[in-house]
Every structure is written in C-alpha cells, then in structure tokens.
Amino acid sequence: MKLRFLLALCTSAHLVAGEAQDLHLTYPSVAEGGEQPYRLFVPSAYDGQHALPLIIAMHGTGGNENTLFDEYDNGAPKRAAEKAGVLLVSPRGALVSEYRGVGEYDVLAVLEEVRRRYRVDESRIYLTGHSMGGTGSAYLALHHPDVFAAAASLAAAYSFPWLARNARSVPTLWIGGAEDNEAYLRGVMPGIDRMLKFGAKPIFELLPGQGHKGPVQDFYRVFAWQLKQQRDLHPKAYTFDVDTPLQGRGFWTTVERLATPGRIACVEAEAVADDTARFALRNVAAFAFAPDPIVFDRQQPIGVTIDGAECWRGLIPEKNELALRSEAGKWFATSRPQVSHPLAEWRAHPVAEAPESLDMLGTEKRLANWITDAMRAATGADIALYSAVYYRGLPIPQGTVDIVDVIQCTRPFDQSLVTVQLTGRNLEDILRANLAALESYPHLAVDRPGSGRVIQVSGLHYIFDSGKPPAERLISTDLDPARTYSVAFEGQVMERQTILLGGRFKQLDYRTTDTPLSMALYAHAAGSGRIEAKAEGRVRDLHDGAAR
Secondary structure, three states: OHHHHHHHHHHHHHHOOOOOEEEEEEEEOOOOOOEEEEEEEEOOOOOOOOOEEEEEEEOOOOOOOOHHHHOOOOOHHHHHHHHHOOEEEEEOOOOOOOOOOHHHHHHHHHHHHHHHHOOEEEEEEEEEEEOHHHHHHHHHHHHOOOOOOEEEEEOOOOOOHHHHHHHHOOOEEEEEEOOOOHHHHHHHHHHHHHHHHOOOOOEEEEEOOOOOOHHHOOHHHHHHHHHOOOOOOOOOEEEEEEOOHHHOEEOOEEEEEEOOOOOOEEEEEEEEOOOEEEEEEEOEEEEEEOOOOOOOOOOOOEEEEEOOEEEEEEOOOOOEEEEEEEEOOEEEEEEEEOOOOOOOOOOOOEEEEEOOOEOOOOOOOHHHHHHHHHHHHHHOOOEEEEOOOOOOOOOEOOEEEEHHHHHHOOOOOOOEEEEEEEEHHHHHHHHHHHHHOOOOOOOOOOOOOOOOOOOEEEOOOEEEOOOOOHHHOEEEEOOOOOOEEEEEEEOHHHHHOOOOOOOOOOOOOOEEEEEEHHHHHHHHHHHHOEOOOOOOOOEEEOOOOOOO
C-alpha cells in the first residue's frame, strides 16, 4: 500500500509539468483479492488543479486492460484522449465477466480509484467499449444513470430493454457493423426501440461494409460525441427503474426491497414547493430517501408524499436519511443515520441460503435444473429448455448467496425470457438436433467447464446415448408427441440459436416476456430463501463414461 501511495504522489507531481502519461496501475480488489490491474492515460492537459472528464473504455471477450490501449490503430484511443483532453481508463473487467457481477465491481472500483487519485469532472464520466465491453457499457449506464453522463456501445450484443426508461437520464450511442453477425443487430434493437417509446433519444448507426471491429475505427468521433453530453448533478425530478436491489441506489433514493421480486420497480421523484419530495412508486416495498442539499433546504422541514399521501414532514438532520416502508397499504417513515453505500459494494445484498454449491458440471447439471425451474416459475410455462453454449458463469456458492451470485451464475447471456407453443413431436426434434451436434459444439477458450449442447430441462425427462450415431441418439422422452406445450427459452435462443431449433430458427411465433433471466432467478431465490436442486434423472446418457 505504501508503494502505491508513493506512486500516486510521484505521478501527480510529474503531471503538473504538462506531460501525457500512460500508466499501468493496480487497485486492491475486495471481490477478487489482491491487487488487480488497470490502465490509465492522463493527457498533457491535466494539471492537478482542474477536473477533467473521464472516459472508461471496456475491452471485449478475452481482452484485458491493455487491449483498447494498444490493439486499435497503434494506440488511437490514447491519441483521441490527448486531443480531447480527457482521462482515459481501462479496467481488466474480470476477463469474461460480461461486466456483470465481479466485472461490474471491477469497473466501479477502478472509477472510485481514479476519483481518489485525480480530479474528475463528476458531470462528465462516460462509458464506452467494444463487443462484450459495448454490452457492458450499456449495462452499467442503464443501472447507474446517476453516475454516468453517456455511454457509447460499440458492436454490443444486446441492450437491456427492461431498463430502457433509464436512458432518459443517460444518453446512449450504438454503433454496429452492417456485416457483423446478425445476432448483434437482433440483440440491440429491442432496447433501442423501447428507449424511443419512453422518450429517450438513443442514436443508432450501422456502418456499411464493416464487420465486428468496424465500430472501433473512429474514437475521435466517439469521444467528441460523449463530451457534448453532461450530467445534471442535482436533478429536481427523475424516473429510475430498478430490476434488483443490487443496483437500487440512484439520485436521492435507494430501493431496498421490492414488493414482488422478478418485476421492475420504478421510482418517479420530483421536488415541489415547500421543500416537498413527491414520489410515485411501483413495486417498491421499502426505500431510503437522502435529500440532496442543493435541491432541498435541510435546515427547514421537508415533506414526503408517496402516491399522493403525505407520510412525513419534519427536519431530516444533515447526516440522516428517511427509511420508508410500506405496511398494509400505508407508508411509514423513520429518520435514521444515513447508510453508506460505496459505489463498488461487494456481496452486500444476501438473498438466499444454499445447502451446497451448484455448478454446471455433468450431463444433468444441477445448477441448470434450478435455472430451468426458475424459468418455468417466472413464465408459467409447462417446460423450460436451457443451453450452456458459450457458458461463462460461476457456480452458486454454498452458504449465504448474494444477489450478485445469482446474476453471475448464467453469464454471458441475460435476455428477456420468451415462450412459444410447441408439440411434443417438435420438442423431440429439437432434442435430436442438439444431440446430433454434440461433437460440433464450438467450444471457445474463454468458456467454462460444463458448456455444451446437452439441453437442460424442467418439466420433462429424456434419455439419450451419446455413443450411437448422431441421428439415433435420442432414446426416449416422457413427452406426448401430440400434445401442445408452452415452452420457455432464454431470449438468446431466438437471436443466435444457442439451442438448435430443428430447422425452425426465425420461423417460430414466440412471445417475449417482461422478465429477463436474471430477474427470474432473483425472484426464484427470494421467493423461497433457498437455492437447491438435485440430480433427479431429467437428462440421462446411457453411454458409459460420458460426461458432457
């Protein structure tokens, strides 16, 4: 720690001389343990006295903190940052975290570290990134619209439509390549369309003739767009949508408990006459209100009305906040010392207990059993199918399970669940197609053990023999071939066919729900307070020694 402190002093002293610096630094990570690396470019414009804008640049799958600094046009991002006069930082992002869970912590911890070491313009903190980093920049911006002034998502994979309303507070730019995989376009458009519906003004650009790396060819233009955006540090009104309490803090409020886990909570807040905070709430059971001293006069009584009824009027001491809770349809308020919520909190939101760890290993994966059960519970479907293709998630740990653990267990994908009507014969065709492709599954170096095309299920059982010829592997199911079933899938199946659909890709008439996979899992965990699943013969391979 002493060495790190001296490095910070020396760096700051050297910067006053007006020389640009390209620094390889570290920060102490609570989530991963030890020192974790990040890369920081400090422009020659930084003098240690005046705050500069900060751009956080997030690398793609398999990259690291050096990727965006070194691998694009011989350091173009650094040259663009020098020209724009901005601080530019790139976290490691836990490599394949998709910037959820530990990856989100990495970005926020680095942000706090840079804030500590340098003067940062709080109204001009931006996100950008490529591929996984493009998706991650949207994820962080939409979950933290009170922190970031704008996000530029380059070749992003999807767009979190359930949080689209938050884009009214944080402008977004989306740039894709016209020759990129079609799944990327199919993934981002639902969120962009919904942002427009809510009155946000996202910008979407499709570059003709460009593939996946096309969007990272002009950082000068991207940075110039971002610098035109500036966050209102003290808004007098806002709307904030929350999917789980993990990211429930925004503006003056912190959503602490949802009335119904698995549904979006919404806080509409407005400061009105006589120092009154007026709230309209949806699906919020408990929240905290810390008045912004620029918006409210904390030397005078402050009023709080919720859905038209006043529940508080009185002084709120400078270091206090109001804890508000709903009981039997009525809101109650209590003044309490303000609870500190560091931006980079880690495992601060316990949600359930797990008698033992659950993972994705084996033919029948116990973690997948729990996930598919959650999918059925969220959608009311008869059957749920789940694939671990490209799986990069983490096991559910034994003991106390935090919301962050629930979010991390399904990486990389988190799309809205979809339902479709299929006959038992259709479902058997789908099982056959995936069993026939066991050997051809494109396993990537960054995927975790347990990934594969053996479809995991809830609501049915099937037996196969991986030693037989591909077309003959399905042995039996308990499906009625003539019956029509309601079937739940994760949304990526319809966008990039992570489950082979037996020739029905882009032909199915499916319904997109309002519930993403992460919210379905959170609801399932919160509903019972326990996370457990047994291997119960849902998926069986008759071939001796098979483990797929």
